[in-house]
Amino acid sequence: MPSTKNIEFQTRDDHILRGPLTLMEKPNAPLGILLSPSGVISAHLMDVQAKVFNDAGFATLTYDPRTFGQSDGLPRHNINFDKQSEDVFDAVTYVTSLAPQIDITRIALLGGGHGGDKQQYVQLFPSPSEEAAANPQKALLGGPALSGFYSSIQMLADGKNCNWENKVTLESAYYNFINEFQAYLPRVSPTPLLCKDIEVKFLQKYVT
Known part of the structure; x- marks a missing residue:
């Protein structure tokens, strides 16, 4: 059975981002990082989408964007697409520390709306x-x-x-x-x- 816990990781500019991490019972599972649209937090939508991937055997990480929800950042509810895109690098760095529970060669970035923009940015650079x-x-x-x-x-x-x-x-x-x-x-x-x-x-x- 998948197990879910709330985690936190640090960004390069010392913000703490928080959200649920779901791991599979078997090791070396592929993992998807679900990236939220503008102003959307994990509890709104991403946890429902994460379950679809969990049922298919994927571990998942979702997290609230900086300045939103349980994550740090001031001013609150401020959307900075450049900073949010850079945060994805730190999310990837965090999940690579989870081996052998996940297969670090099979990490996918999954985003909708501006979350999709972040995914493209990270793959480009x-x-x-x-x-x-x-x-x-x-x-x-x-x-x-x-x-x-x-x-x-x-x-x-x-x-x-x-x-x-x-x-x-x-x-x-x-x-x-x-x-x-x-x-x-x-x-x-x-x-x-x-x-x-x-x-x-x-x-x-x-x-x-």
């Missing part, structure tokens, strides 16, 4: 650690060019009280990647992308 390990070459400047750039700016800062170090956090690298236009270009294909400079003379006729 890997977690920070996975991206850093799998794609160390993804940078605008790399190799000798990058080394020369930092040497140059270090010389400009020498002797100045600027409190600067040549380092950033792993999370900074993650945000840099998901906001870097080169990361999106391969995903545009096969649709052509047109990028065109606007000539000054074209703009002048709109200047009063």
Whole structure:
């Protein structure tokens, strides 16, 4: 018989998210993380949907979105789709700690409405650690060019009280990647992308 308990996990920005986790009696079960639509908490809808998957042999995790229900976050009832999407990474990190009760190679993200948007976001952008390990070459400047750039700016800062170090956090690298236009270009294909400079003379006729 499946067993359900209320759990909590921590997000990267120190919020606590809470919701029911249902595990199967047998180990190595596939698991579905059910992602709620805007403003919907687990008790509204997701527990009913979770039971459908539980009856089919899936473990499930549902949780209240940040600022809603039993989860932390201020201001209350504030919807931030970017933050809620990032929380899914932390939900995945949490459930991977449940092995061997679940099969961590069979984790599904299941969302409806804006919950579906979150699922697509997470599949589009890997977690920070996975991206850093799998794609160390993804940078605008790399190799000798990058080394020369930092040497140059270090010389400009020498002797100045600027409190600067040549380092950033792993999370900074993650945000840099998901906001870097080169990361999106391969995903545009096969649709052509047109990028065109606007000539000054074209703009002048709109200047009063």
